[in-house]
Amino acid sequence: MRPSRLHIPKHHSRPGETPDFSYLELAPAGATQRPDINTRVRDMNGLAFELVRVIDDGHTAVGPWNPHLDPPELQVGLRHMMLTRAFDDRMQRMQRAGKTSFYMRSLGEEAVAVAQGMALRPTDMLFPSYRQQGLYVVRGRPLVDLMCQLLSNTRDMCKGRQLPIMYHWRDGNIFSISGNLTTQFPQAVGWAMAAAIKGTDDIAATWIGEGSSAEADFHHAMLFASVYEAPVILNVVNNQWAISTFQGFAGGEHRSFAARGPGFGMAGLRVDGNDFLAVYAVTRWAAERARNGFGPTIIEHVTYRGAAHSTSDDPARYRPKDDYERWPLGDPVERLKNHLIDLGEWSEERHAALAKEMDEHVVASWKEAVTYGTLTEAPRLDAHLMFEDVFKEMPEHLKKQEAELRAERAEK
Amino acid sequence: MRPSRLHIPKHHSRPGETPDFSYLELAPAGATQRPDINTRVRDMNGLAFELVRVIDDGHTAVGPWNPHLDPPELQVGLRHMMLTRAFDDRMQRMQRAGKTSFYMRSLGEEAVAVAQGMALRPTDMLFPSYRQQGLYVVRGRPLVDLMCQLLSNTRDMCKGRQLPIMYHWRDGNIFSISGNLTTQFPQAVGWAMAAAIKGTDDIAATWIGEGSSAEADFHHAMLFASVYEAPVILNVVNNQWAISTFQGFAGGEHRSFAARGPGFGMAGLRVDGNDFLAVYAVTRWAAERARNGFGPTIIEHVTYRGAAHSTSDDPARYRPKDDYERWPLGDPVERLKNHLIDLGEWSEERHAALAKEMDEHVVASWKEAVTYGTLTEAPRLDAHLMFEDVFKEMPEHLKKQEAELRAERAEK
Amino acid sequence: MAQMNMIQALNSAMDIMLGRDPGVVILGEDVGFFGGVFRVTDGLQRKYGEHRVLDTPIAEGGIVAAAIGMGVNGLRPVAEIQFADYIYPAYDQIVSELARLRYRSAGEFFAPVTIRTPCGGGIRGGQTHSQSPEGVFAHVSGLKVVMPSNPYDAKGLLISAIEDDDPVVFFEPKRIYNGPFDGDPNKPAVPWSTHPKGDVPEGYYTVPIGKCDVVREGGDVTIVTYGTMVHVCEAAARSLGLDAEIIDVRTMVPLDVETLVNSVQKTGRCVVAHEATRFGGYGGELSATIQEECFWHLEAPILRVAGWDTPYPHAFEWEYFPGQARVAAALRTVMEAAA
Amino acid sequence: MAQMNMIQALNSAMDIMLGRDPGVVILGEDVGFFGGVFRVTDGLQRKYGEHRVLDTPIAEGGIVAAAIGMGVNGLRPVAEIQFADYIYPAYDQIVSELARLRYRSAGEFFAPVTIRTPCGGGIRGGQTHSQSPEGVFAHVSGLKVVMPSNPYDAKGLLISAIEDDDPVVFFEPKRIYNGPFDGDPNKPAVPWSTHPKGDVPEGYYTVPIGKCDVVREGGDVTIVTYGTMVHVCEAAARSLGLDAEIIDVRTMVPLDVETLVNSVQKTGRCVVAHEATRFGGYGGELSATIQEECFWHLEAPILRVAGWDTPYPHAFEWEYFPGQARVAAALRTVMEAAA
Numbered sequence A, B: 001m002r003p004s005r006l007h008i009p010k011h012h013s014r015p016g017e018t019p020d021f022s023y024l025e026l027a028p029a030g031a032t033q034r035p036d037i038n039t040r041v042r043d044m045n046g047l048a049f050e051l052v053r054v055i056d057d058g059h060t061a062v063g064p065w066n067p068h069l070d071p072p073e074l075q076v077g078l079r080h081m082m083l084t085r086a087f088d089d090r091m092q093r094m095q096r097a098g099k100t101s102f103y104m105r106s107l108g109e110e111a112v113a114v115a116q117g118m119a120l121r122p123t124d125m126l127f128p129s130y131r132q133q134g135l136y137v138v139r140g141r142p143l144v145d146l147m148c149q150l151l152s153n154t155r156d157m158c159k160g161r162q163l164p165i166m167y168h169w170r171d172g173n174i175f176s177i178s179g180n181l182t183t184q185f186p187q188a189v190g191w192a193m194a195a196a197i198k199g200t201d202d203i204a205a206t207w208i209g210e211g212s213s214a215e216a217d218f219h220h221a222m223l224f225a226s227v228y229e230a231p232v233i234l235n236v237v238n239n240q241w242a243i244s245t246f247q248g249f250a251g252g253e254h255r256s257f258a259a260r261g262p263g264f265g266m267a268g269l270r271v272d273g274n275d276f277l278a279v280y281a282v283t284r285w286a287a288e289r290a291r292n293g294f295g296p297t298i299i300e301h302v303t304y305r306g307a308a309h310s311t312s313d314d315p316a317r318y319r320p321k322d323d324y325e326r327w328p329l330g331d332p333v334e335r336l337k338n339h340l341i342d343l344g345e346w347s348e349e350r351h352a353a354l355a356k357e358m359d360e361h362v363v364a365s366w367k368e369a370v371t372y373g374t375l376t377e378a379p380r381l382d383a384h385l386m387f388e389d390v391f392k393e394m395p396e397h398l399k400k401q402e403a404e405l406r407a408e409r410a411e412k
Numbered sequence C, D: 001m002a003q004m005n006m007i008q009a010l011n012s013a014m015d016i017m018l019g020r021d022p023g024v025v026i027l028g029e030d031v032g033f034f035g036g037v038f039r040v041t042d043g044l045q046r047k048y049g050e051h052r053v054l055d056t057p058i059a060e061g062g063i064v065a066a067a068i069g070m071g072v073n074g075l076r077p078v079a080e081i082q083f084a085d086y087i088y089p090a091y092d093q094i095v096s097e098l099a100r101l102r103y104r105s106a107g108e109f110f111a112p113v114t115i116r117t118p119c120g121g122g123i124r125g126g127q128t129h130s131q132s133p134e135g136v137f138a139h140v141s142g143l144k145v146v147m148p149s150n151p152y153d154a155k156g157l158l159i160s161a162i163e164d165d166d167p168v169v170f171f172e173p174k175r176i177y178n179g180p181f182d183g184d185p186n187k188p189a190v191p192w193s194t195h196p197k198g199d200v201p202e203g204y205y206t207v208p209i210g211k212c213d214v215v216r217e218g219g220d221v222t223i224v225t226y227g228t229m230v231h232v233c234e235a236a237a238r239s240l241g242l243d244a245e246i247i248d249v250r251t252m253v254p255l256d257v258e259t260l261v262n263s264v265q266k267t268g269r270c271v272v273a274h275e276a277t278r279f280g281g282y283g284g285e286l287s288a289t290i291q292e293e294c295f296w297h298l299e300a301p302i303l304r305v306a307g308w309d310t311p312y313p314h315a316f317e318w319e320y321f322p323g324q325a326r327v328a329a330a331l332r333t334v335m336e337a338a339a
């Protein structure tokens, strides 16, 4: 017997300490069974506690979840991940150089967005958070367009209204990113409910970080998805950190996030988020379930936030410098690269050449993007765009305010 | 394969149909194991799917959860349940007679509040919803006080501000009832966190209906309780209905509400809510766990809403007339009565006499209560009480408004 | 023309829109099989099926979030929040998402969601069944906010709201669901059949969002009000024998400033009245705007009549409610002011 | 006396209260080990331990709910909401619970919770890191609402808030965390050490909740404002060479009407300024109240200066922000009005 006391979740490490990742419940590649998509949830609770892995330590794809992708598809996946990373690197540097106001990298998590984007149909609707830029890469949005958003320039898709990285793409079926965490999670469920009401076979997929699963909207999404068996995939990207707090503060200390699924009678899967093949495979499985009327799935992607939270953040204050290097699930790009080399379909030389190509593409895109202006340099967007799209048609009071601003600026 | 479609939860019956309770997953009395209070959550997930029952069909107490209460204690429990029921019946009639504006009965669910109230310490803090009037009976609040609240009369503990049934009792450690569903659930967790911070060994207990578990505050409560291992008992009273909608609309179709516990790494228990002994036993177990620092428990009480939702509601519009009679878990008063008779500690005659005594007590209390006024008859509360307690001290704008009201009334 | 009360008029609006547009869906707590606790959706599920009229979990935030997602996917959801007092769990989805989606996505995405919710007191609902929170929505850029005062407007405005591609928060003053109410609870209830605005076309028609209604023309004073208070103000002005111009704001956002200004410039006097609490409420916006626009025409201060700045108390409902006496007191002060 | 910026002053207030009262606890996202994204709680967990300064899950509703429960159990919680833009998920707990608990339980229960949250724009935060939502709290009966404009007031008001047995929503204009800001983003940043209100006692003191501060006495016109806008208005009046009386409201609720009325009765002219959006905002309350009380003294309409009624746009921050030009335009109009 011990007295009641307030438990404080433990961190695996703080600055100056050596990360202790022993809390992670891992499993060898190939060990987890793959149930049929029509299996009843209660007969596959275990998936929420195991860890779907395909690429083993010898770089070979093993086990029932192996999606058996052709080498060209794998090469495309690698390319998308490398382009995402090259884009992130350069945009981070551009922010540091004062060219943009803000940036957020997805270093270490590229497999999640890229493999999932590839496993879904182009007509499936995506409701991402801010660390799934890989989806834009997969669906082929020109980098210039993304950069123009980062620059709030004359070609900014958001017309200067949104913070950098808050993209959207109607024609690409990617929903607008909100600055408010988790709000898109239940919206995706509503979208999926509508798809089912309309009788289409498109599905929705949505992403949050593990920290964001604490928000009420996580509950709304889980509940509405399970009650109406909505065709949706709910992704929790457990990159272990939410700014400075560890996943334990979101409830990850006692039980996997995937386990919330079975708690609602919903399929829950835990996957090695740095294993391109595993992420692809579970996404395909969940998408087929949803598309065929067997209901929603929550997928927990076990991964690591390799970089800072954002350009506004200094992780040295709260975590060791070398933690990402010690992350036991490795780096997603390296792992897919090694697998391809193992297959005889890739080489260090081709890899270096591709890296260079990606970087050149990013640089060229940036050069073009800045010709459309930057946040501070001409050409600039017309500030009066600020009054549009508050409503479909501008009401009188906004017309009046717009005129006031015009007068205010004329005076200067 | 079947096309994706919107699933609509099924009702067990609608008016004119015979209730089909086969969806209920029952278990025989005595079948469920009783783990030690320090058992790890992952080693007792099963409790969330089974059903703790003690009183068997032959009225005997059986199995590891038998709390072995002495007959006098059982008689007190029976008395409390019968007083609660007598109170409910009379108050319902008084509302129908136009004496009060509103009432809500707990018919069929009396064991939950009464057994739980008895299983907790008087210093444990209770955060009930509106159907746990039995807690007031157990803790000995005079019925007259409750009635004065129902009447909004000169002795109304709420000073005329709250709808009937929204009691509170600081000295009895029962929190104020809110008209907003579920808000008290995470507040109870906060209270329990404070108890742990202060190092006391009091615990908190809180109640919601299964329908209310859909609200965001359910999630907040589960999360904060599990993250900080707060000493709290979270009760979901699954009486199968939320006004007109069946428990399936709250997510009960696919999985028990208790299962949400293991989803968070929290102990979850499912109990026969109409079995006084079982409810008492699981509450004691959860209280000991919490008090000794082993963390929170969510308890789902499987019971049935015997009456209408409230006096504003006509259940004939959405459910069969005879559904409560067909409820497979019986009536909590009858079951405890039969158990006591079986023990040789009770008789039909004593039961009838007690029923009469309870009713007389209620009638006498009512007679007294109305001497302090009713909502419409003198003596009436001073309307100016309306301006007090908005803040601790009345600010100027309220003083001014109070004066305005005085002038307005003087004029009449 | 048929005689309808407000419940029937609202029901008719949804019935018509469900019939005209396969994208219209209704969702909310108890709205389906049961037809809503105020029976506003009665019969609609039976007529249009469980995929068009959905019972939902008790999660206002989830209801609005789901409605947004449906709206993004081309549907036109009409969500019911059972009482306006229970809309706050959905406040984040409404304010941060619904109101700003079109803006933040530069028009690529929008969700044409209508949120219906009964508001106001006078039914002994106590502090959690009586609130009028229009003020905390009117302040949010991107939302349209509506509150009808009679069956004719209710139906026409609800159809406009459903057809509107902007989000609309639609408040229904429940005290006048069944009949107009002049503020005197001791008088026998009057049904809508005694009121000209209880004559409601059975078919499709709209009342525009963004236009006030001059309920009564007059030259002495302008009363700017909406919802239940329209009827209370009419009675108060009548009892004082005033030739008041009474304006039913009807749509809090966008506000038809022109109609207000024209009237106050004519009368030179103004009282603003609503049932919501006074401090920081929508009446402040009305008063401030009219003062800015009509300052040189004003012959007396603009006064506000409102609920007191307390929660709505169960037992003192009629001392709380801004009834005829409170309106009359303000009118008298405004009329007595030296010109 | 020490030189403190607003972050240090707020930190000092909490440090002192944690030291004086074992019931004080701090909770919020990243407030513990990390010390908060604006570093306002820096070092407090190290000093007082993990049971007094708690990192929480990212759930604003849960944070406030837990704080209420703690408050009911005798603690004095200070909850941080990381940005005011993220307070809406907690709106229900604040409005329906925190604000009304004392009332509904007739004083038997109350929760002395302080909610701190950074507000306002000017840091390129875009529409979700720039909002000023004080208006949707000021309208709610039972809440006190505070917004300081300098380090001295920030510390004194925060101590008052923590000691207050009523709930307080405490807004911190993040643009002036490090120094006063006159609205011109092109000028070099000025630190608080150049400002008299950057002199802050190291120990305990309070600034009362419910009292405005007359920042500058003057006879030409009264400017009623708060937060960042205090400094912008000072600069605007100076640039026009006006002898303006500038009043820092400081506490939106309870409002010190007397100080406002005395001033406007003296000057006869008034401009109300805040950064929040204009329509339905707190400025309406200020304008309406002053007009009601000072009508016979007014020589010109009361004008409001505010953020436009749009979300706060990232790229047009300075066209959006109510800077000196906008304030000056209103001042000129008010001064030019014929008496």
Ligand SMILES: Cc1ncc(C[n+]2csc(CCOP(=O)(O)OP(=O)(O)O)c2C)c(N)n1
Residues within 6 Å of the ligand: A131, A179, A180, A181, A208, A209, A210, A211, A212, A213, A239, A241, A242, A243, A305, A309, D029, D058, D082, D086, D089
């Ligand atoms: C409602 C809300 N609360 C707080 C924030 C501030 N915030 C932005 S990101 C973040 C951490 C999110 O962590 P996680 O969900 O794990 O995502 P990750 O950054 O790790 O990808 C916080 C607290 C916000 N944007 N919205």
Ligand SMILES: Cc1ncc(C[n+]2csc(CCOP(=O)(O)OP(=O)(O)O)c2C)c(N)n1
Residues within 6 Å of the ligand: B131, B179, B180, B181, B208, B209, B210, B211, B212, B213, B239, B241, B242, B243, B305, B309, C029, C058, C082, C086, C089
């Ligand atoms: C936030 C909120 N939403 C809606 C309501 C209206 N309402 C009151 S009771 C109720 C049903 C609750 O059902 P349940 O939780 O199962 O409790 P039971 O009545 O069965 O005891 C509803 C929808 C409310 N009071 N608060």
Ligand SMILES: [Mg+2]
Residues within 6 Å of the ligand: A209, A210, A211, A237, A238, A239, A240, A241, A242, A243, A305
């Ligand atoms: Mg994370």
Ligand SMILES: [Mg+2]
Residues within 6 Å of the ligand: B209, B210, B211, B237, B238, B239, B240, B241, B242, B243, B305
């Ligand atoms: Mg129920």
